[in-house]
Amino acid sequence: MRQLAAVIVGALVGTALRLGVDVLVGTPLSTLLINIAGSFALALLVARLWPTATPVLRAALGPGLLGTFTTFSAVAVALVSLSAAGEWMPALAYLAATLIGGLAAAFLGLRLGRRR
Incomplete structure (x- = not known):
């Protein structure tokens, strides 16, 4: 039960942070930045x-x-x-940036987070 409560409290904060970044930056760029930052943070x-x-x-x-x-x-x-708007190249670039950026951020987070 304590873990469920912890997830709920964490979710309240995470959702508010996400909305704040969406409002400040605007989508879809905010989604890209959020996912890369989140990959780094979780790996760290x-x-x-x-x-x-x-x-x-x-x-x-x-x-x-x-x-x-x-x-x-x-x-x-x-x-x-x-893609529905016919913007195939930006869609592919966005997908590549999300995957490459997220993986690179996770690698960096794991690397920096290692205890020495």
Whole structure:
């Protein structure tokens, strides 16, 4: 029950942060930036914090905060919107930037988060 409550509290914060970035930056660029930043943050937390974190803290930060901050559904909507408008090259570029940026950010987060 404590883990569920932690996910709910984390989700409230993650959703509010996401909306704030969406309002400030505007979609679909905000979705790209959010997903890259979220990939980095989650990887950094997994490398640095997960080994010693309680299950409640992991639930709050992983599926709660970062699970609601980053969303694949927003990427899918951006891709469908671009392709429906006949913007195939921007859609492919957006997909490539999302995948490459997210993977690079996760790699960097894991690397920086390693204990030395």
